[in-house]
Amino acid sequence: MLWSATDSFGRVFDTLRELEGIRRSLRRFDVPSTVEFPAMNVWVSDDNAVVTTEIPGIDPSALEISVIKDSLTLRGSRQTEELKEGESYHRRERWHGQFTKTLELPFDVESRKGEARFSKGVLYISLPRAEAEKPRKISVKSE
Amino acid sequence: MSETEREIQKKEAETLETGERTRACRIYSPYVDIIERQQDIVVIADMPGVDENSVDITLEKNVLTIYGRVDADTPINHRLSLSEYGMGDYQRAFTLSDEVDRDKIQATVKNGVLKLVMPKAELAETRKIPIKAEGVGGLMNLNLSHS
Numbered sequence: 675m676l677w678s679a680t681d682s683f684g685r686v687f688d689t690l691r692e693l694e695g696i697r698r699s700l701r702r703f704d705v706p707s708t709v710e711f712p713a714m715n716v717w718v719s720d721d722n723a724v725v726t727t728e729i730p731g732i733d734p735s736a737l738e739i740s741v742i743k744d745s746l747t748l749r750g751s752r753q754t755e756e757l758k759e760g761e762s763y764h765r766r767e768r769w770h771g772q773f774t775k776t777l778e779l780p781f782d783v784e785s786r787k788g789e790a791r792f793s794k795g796v797l798y799i800s801l802p803r804a805e806a807e808k809p810r811k812i813s814v815k816s817e
Numbered sequence: 818m819s820e821t822e823r824e825i826q827k828k829e830a831e832t833l834e835t836g837e838r839t840r841a842c843r844i845y846s847p848y849v850d851i852i853e854r855q856q857d858i859v860v861i862a863d864m865p866g867v868d869e870n871s872v873d874i875t876l877e878k879n880v881l882t883i884y885g886r887v888d889a890d891t892p893i894n895h896r897l898s899l900s901e902y903g904m905g906d907y908q909r910a911f912t913l914s915d916e917v918d919r920d921k922i923q924a925t926v927k928n929g930v931l932k933l934v935m936p937k938a939e940l941a942e943t944r945k946i947p948i949k950a951e952g953v954g955g956l957m958n959l960n961l962s963h964s
Contacts, residue, residue, distance in 0.1 A: 709826065709901050713826070713827075713901035713902035714899065714901050714902075715897060715899060715900050715901060715902060716897070716898045716899035717891065717892045717895035717896065717897055717898065718895055718896060718898045719892075719894050719895045719896070722892075722895070724892040724895055728865035728866070728902060728929070729865070730863045730864065730865040730928055730929030730930045731863065731927075731928050731929065731930040732928065734928075754850065755850070755852060755859075755861070757852065758854075760854070760855050761852055761853065761854045761855070762852070762853050763850065763851065763852055763853075764851040764852070764853055764858075765849055765850060765851040766850050767848040767849055767850065768848045768849065768850050768861065768863050769848070769863075777899075780898055792928075793890075794865065794866050794867060794868050794928070794929045795863070795864070795865035795866065795867075795928045795929015795930060796865050796866055796890070796929065798890075798892075800892075
């Protein structure tokens with residue numbers, strides 16, 4: 675092999691990885707991990723929600739973002755390099771395929787006022803909170 | 818299923834710390850694809866949050882290190898209500914073989930993906946050592962032609 679990743683644990687690490695694999699395969703018997711591709715972070719303020727997700731290498735025009743009330747759905751796909759004759763993978767760790775992910779936001783949002791930006795492989799979706807859902811200040815009247 | 822789980826969660830880099838770090842953030846090991854082609858070897862690394870100005874590629878002896886600096890772009894005045902991934906820099910090191918032509922390595926970053934193209938050295942040319950004849954026969958021929 676031309677290549678080897680240099681990790682500090684060498685073979686010990688490989689063994690650990692195998693053990694990790696066994697542990698993972700046993701995990702199907704308990705509650706599965708809730709994280710689906712792509713991993714998302716949600717930031718909220720009183721009148722806005724920002725959803726960020728790391729999807730490097732994706733063509734942003736092929737992304738589909740849909741919002742209904744408090745649920746956000748993201749659809750897209752990432753293809754790997756097409757291999758030609760005589761080419762081969764030494765390592766293949768990057769995620770590929772199609773994905774659909776639906777996320778429950780903490781409040782209803784105005785889908786029409788949403789904005790999305792894709793920068794350096796990170797998608798930012800900004801969604802203003804629905805007017806009816808905004809926290810209201812109650813003024814206290816003195817008698 | 819275990820396969821997809823493995824690939825989704827970011828993995829922290831297993832780096833040998835050689836000194837105190839000045840940046841207080843995590844370091845992740847980027848996921849890579851390595852493809853061997855006829856003329857070159859291609860390394861593709863997922864480094865979301867990194868652009869061409871924030872990636873460092875160093876080659877020391879035969880160790881190629883890629884380091885991507887991520888400046889956290891977090892919304893102002895927002896608090897995190899759901900966190901499925903962490904943010905931090907990226908680092909990963911590879912051992913190069915002699916087959917790579919070190920002077921011709923090319924790197925590009927697009928949409929948070931680093932692509933390194935490393936042409937293979939032309940083995941036949943670099944490894945061939947020309948042998949000069951220093952035999953008696955040659956000298957004899959030379960003498961003959963002068964006479």
